[in-house]
Amino acid sequence: MNLNKRATIKQVAKAAGVSTQTVSRVINDRPDVAPETRERIQKVIDELGYQPSALARSLIQQRSYTLGVVTAGLKYVGPSRTLNGITTMAEELGYAVLLEELPRFDTEDIKPRLQSLLARHVDGIVWAVPEVGDNRSWVDEILNDVPVPVVFLTMEPRPGISTVAIDNHAGGVLATRHLLDQGRRRIGHISGPLDWWESRQRKQSWQDTLNNAGIEVNDSHWVEGNWSSSSGETAFAALLQTYPGMDALFVANDQMALSVLQSCHRRGIRIPQDLAIIWFDNINDSAYFWPALSTINHNQHELGCRTVREVVNQIEAAHRDEKITPQNILLTPELLIRDSSVVK
Amino acid sequence: MNLNKRATIKQVAKAAGVSTQTVSRVINDRPDVAPETRERIQKVIDELGYQPSALARSLIQQRSYTLGVVTAGLKYVGPSRTLNGITTMAEELGYAVLLEELPRFDTEDIKPRLQSLLARHVDGIVWAVPEVGDNRSWVDEILNDVPVPVVFLTMEPRPGISTVAIDNHAGGVLATRHLLDQGRRRIGHISGPLDWWESRQRKQSWQDTLNNAGIEVNDSHWVEGNWSSSSGETAFAALLQTYPGMDALFVANDQMALSVLQSCHRRGIRIPQDLAIIWFDNINDSAYFWPALSTINHNQHELGCRTVREVVNQIEAAHRDEKITPQNILLTPELLIRDSSVVK
DNA sequence: CTGAAAGCGCTAACAC
DNA sequence: GTGTTAGCGCTTTCAG
DSSP states (O other), X not given: XXXXXXXXXXXXXXXXXXOXXXXXXXXXXXXXXXXXXXXXXXHHHHHHTOOOOHHHHXXXXXXXXXXXXXXXXXXXXXXXXXXXXXXXXXXXHTOEEEEEEESSTTOOOOHHHHHHHHHTTOSEEEEEOOOBTTTTHHHHHHGXXXXXXXXXXXXXXXXXXXXXXXXXXXXXXXHHXXXXXXXXXXXXXXXOOTTBHHHHHXXXXXXXXXXXXXXXXXXXXXXXXXXXXXXXXXXXXXXXXXXXXXXXXXXXXXXXXXXXXXXXXXXXXXXXXXXXXXXXXXXXXXXXXXXXXXXXXXXXXXXXXXXXXXXXXXXXXXXXXXXXXOOXXXXXXXXXXXXXXXXX | OOOSSOOOHHHHHHHHTSOHHHHHHHHTTOSOSOHHHHHHHHHHXXXXXXXXXXXXXXXXXXXXXXXXXXXXXXXXXHHHHHHHHHHHHHHHHTOEEEEEEESSTTOOOOHHHHHHHHHTTOSEEEEEOOOBTTTTTHHHHHGGGOSSOXXXXXXXXXXXXXXXXXXXXXXXXXXXXXXXXXXXXXXXXXXXXXXXXXXXXXXXXXXXXXXXXXXXXXXXXXXXXXXXHHHHHHHHHHHHHHOTTOOEEEESSHHHHHHHHHHHHHHTOOTTTTOEEXXXXXXXXXXXXXXXXXXXXXXXXXXXXXXXHHHHHHHHHHHTTOOOOOOEEEEOOEEEOOGGGOOO
């Protein structure tokens, strides 16, 4: 193989003594080529290390087999797990991935990002940025003008738009119910930042589940964190003040829970005897914390896979001139019971 | 803006009553256009929401302003941190990122990956896969045939090839010396899998530093893990058997250290009194573990940034027909002292 | 200052 | 079976 001088179809044609069209037929596995001709051309292709230009093909076929993927916060575990799923499925379905990372979750000026992807003729777009604050406000204005299918990750389901998300509410119900099942009644919550849709869902589920169990919730029972470990520490300290009899705690993510653990050890609060703890997990190593942590486990890899599948479905459908109804897909997380929530 | 029907330069030209050439001059900010003409064309461009096709440009300019990035293991924190740096710097320098994730770190059949990127006319390639086993064996065979600059991340420096890596040896020296400074003499090590270059470096530095201090090292003083938490647990248990008097431990990554912590708590081993612990950190939340953990901190974001900078340097140089000597860049990690290694 | 012609690498549509 | 023509959307070259 010689990749060095990118051979062109013309060179191959000339070397094989045929027209470019015939070469084209060979590289596209078309039937109408005489066996010997095909063989001769294939030989030249191999010798020259000829590789068709995907660019030129995209231009003429008006199809690039490339997905635009917009993400944010790759330094965090969640988004990169999802991206992992995205690349895996894209590869499987034969699509390349053009990656764009937003500088912040709540980046608002997204038009240029969209344009940059569209300028490169992506066939579809995966919007893998969680719904935060107003960062979906553009959808109504602009989405209709985007000429390719767009599927949104981690966004509140709405009709007419394809979304794929973890069912955070269901997860929170699992968590809270589990704590209730352990006989806990004074269950606190450290939420994520409430401008995140996911945070609101988790908090709401906690509240709903307690209410359904006849337990009243008020603002002294929960504190808003910002996902970070240090915010978890602060939130926990506050909660100990405002909710003294608290006997269980549902923490909205792993990083905040990490510092809660540390605080408990430092203060001599025993887990789970004094305080049962459960969290929404990103790390997947919860079993190795001390004590081993009960978690709500959500499969972010799968999330990415499903999203790509959805967008490719839509691309293929559009290509066949079919209409596909946008789907709102929800993945249910699972409850993993370990030592932090159950007194043995 | 109407992205819906992708307007072409021809349509703009027609609508403005000029030739496509003049439109081209406007969108490329060339000087030779009469102010009124420019204005008129610009107006049409805005109305039509015209966006030049990067694809067509790439084709004719033989330059795509796109970087091919090959990564692996995005579900782990390290690689995605690095990717975060890569996308940030690529964006800053005006390059798009075509992402390719290998299914495993030691994927060997990389030719198709390379071809897929080259078919899309990437201007340069960032090989962001750590050196593991034989996964660099292709370099000598194939690299010369790749028509664009390639920069390798986390690879043993070698002349003639551009590499960017963390100085794992320096990091391990920092860690081990720190433990020696604390008066520890019986310092064990849990290494990563030794087919990883990084693991070997970390282990070697531990061994070198102890030897330099006149302390002999033998095979009962260290165990090989595989980066995972569960392997850390096993390794630690083994080490307690083979190295009973061990008073300090250098763990090659965070996940393995996590389970070491758990084991210590379970066995009643006091940290740092009985065992001083330090690790190579990925998580950056080490301060919130119990106890707060001393770490060797390496900046993987910066690693990604530097790599992109290097590859873009080479692209630009090649474009000016200059030769650039491949660089071997090493980033030095830093020692962060917290509670797990120092008796107060 | 502006336009016409040629062509980047490929394929669709048609002819033979 | 195979070749010819045209053109995807743009820029380069050169003429005016």
